[in-house]
Amino acid sequence: GNSVTQMEGPVTLSEEAFLTINCTYTATGYPSLFWYVQYPGEGLQLLLKATKADDKGSNKGFEATYRKETTSFHLEKGSVQVSDSAVYFCALNPGGNTGNQFYFGTGTSLTVIP
Amino acid sequence: DGGITQSPKYLFRKEGQNVTLSCEQNLNHDAMYWYRQDPGQGLRLIYYSQIVNDFQKGDIAEGYSVSREKKESFPLTVTSAQKNPTAFYLCASSIELAGIGSSEQFFGPGTRLTVL
Numbered sequence: 001g002n003s004v005t006q007m008e009g010p011v012t013l014s015e016e017a018f019l020t021i022n023c024t025y026t027a028t029g030y031p032s033l034f035w036y037v038q039y040p041g042e043g044l045q046l047l048l049k050a051t052k053a054d055d056k057g058s059n060k061g062f063e064a065t066y067r068k069e070t071t072s073f074h075l076e077k078g079s080v081q082v083s084d085s086a087v088y089f090c091a092l093n094p095g096g097n098t099g100n101q102f103y104f105g106t107g108t109s110l111t112v113i114p
Numbered sequence: 115d116g117g118i119t120q121s122p123k124y125l126f127r128k129e130g131q132n133v134t135l136s137c138e139q140n141l142n143h144d145a146m147y148w149y150r151q152d153p154g155q156g157l158r159l160i161y162y163s164q165i166v167n168d169f170q171k172g173d174i175a176e177g178y179s180v181s182r183e184k185k186e187s188f189p190l191t192v193t194s195a196q197k198n199p200t201a202f203y204l205c206a207s208s209i210e211l212a213g214i215g216s217s218e219q220f221f222g223p224g225t226r227l228t229v230l
Contacts, residue, residue: 034218043118043204043221044157089156093217100145100164100208100217106156 002027006090006105013080013112021075021108023064023090031092033057033066033073038087038107047075047088080112116141118222120205125227127192127199135190135225137205146188147206147219150174157204163188192227200229 007022025033032051036044048057053068062077073090090105118139127133139146145164149157159172163182177196182188188207192199203226206219 036221041224041226043120043223044206045221046218049218100219101159101162102147102157102219104156106154 002031002092002094002103004090004092004103004105006088006108008106008108009087010109010111013110015082015112015114016079017112019075019077019080019084019110021088021090021110023073023075023105025071025073025090025092025103027071027092027094029094031094033064034091034093034102035062035064035073035075036089036091036104038089040086044089080110082112082114085110085112118205118207118220120203120222120225123223123225125225127227127229129229130194132191132193133227135192135203135205135227137188137190137222139186139188139205139207139220139222141207141220142185143207143209143220144185145208146182147208148172148178148180148188148190149204149206151202151204151224160190160203199227202226 003026034049035047037047038044048059050057050066056065064075087107087109089107091102121136147162148160158174161180163169179191204224205222208219209217
C-alpha cells in the first residue's frame with residue numbers, strides 16, 4: 001500500500017540552526033513526493049516537490065531529494081528563521097488511476113526561537 | 115486571483131444538527147477533496163470528486179455527505195450521525211491528470227467546526 005512516515009515532533013531550534021525533518025515512504029509504482037507547510041490556523045501550502053528519483057525540490061532555502069534506494073524525502077534547511085515556525089507535512093501522490101489522491105504524514109511541528 | 119475559498123472560517127453547531135461547509139474554487143480544477151485534521155494528526159480524506167456529479171468515499175466518510183453539482187463547488191455536510199465532528203476541515207483541489215502523479219493539491223484556508 002501507500003503510506004508516509006515522518007519524524008515525530010515537536011522540534012525546537014534556535015535561529016540559524018540546521019534543520020532536518022525525516023520522511024520515508026511506502027508506495028506502489030512511481031510516486032511524486034511533496035512537502036507542505038501549514039501556519040497556525042491556515043490551510044496547507046506547497047513548499048516543494050519532486051516527481052522522479054534523484055530529483056531535488058527546493059524553495060525558500062528548503063531542499064529535499066527524492067531517494068528511491070532509501071525511499072526517503074528528507075526536508076533540510078541550512079539556517080532556519082523564526083518565520084519558519086510551522087507544521088510541515090510530507091506527502092506522496094502514487095500516480096496511476098488513483099484520482100490524484102494524496103497520502104500525508106502526521107506532520108512535524110517546528111518552533112524556531114530567537 | 116485564483117484560489118480556493120472556504121466559509122465560514124469558524125462554525126459552531128449544537129449536537130444533533132446538520133451543518134454544511136462551503137468550498138469554492140476558481141482554478142478550473144476537475145478534482146476536489148475534503149480532509150479532516152485533528153490536533154497533532156495528519157490529514158484524513160473524507161470524500162473526493164474527480165468530475166461533476168461524481169464523488170467517492172475516502173477513509174472516513176461515515177457521518178458526512180457531499181455533492182458536486184458544479185465544477186467550482188464541493189460542499190460538505192456534517193450530519194448528526196458523525197459522532198465526533200469537532201475538527202479543522204480542509205478543502206483542496208487539483209488538476210485531474212489520470213496516470214500522472216505530479217499534480218499538486220491546492221488547499222483552502224480551512225473551517226474550524228466546534229460542536230457545543
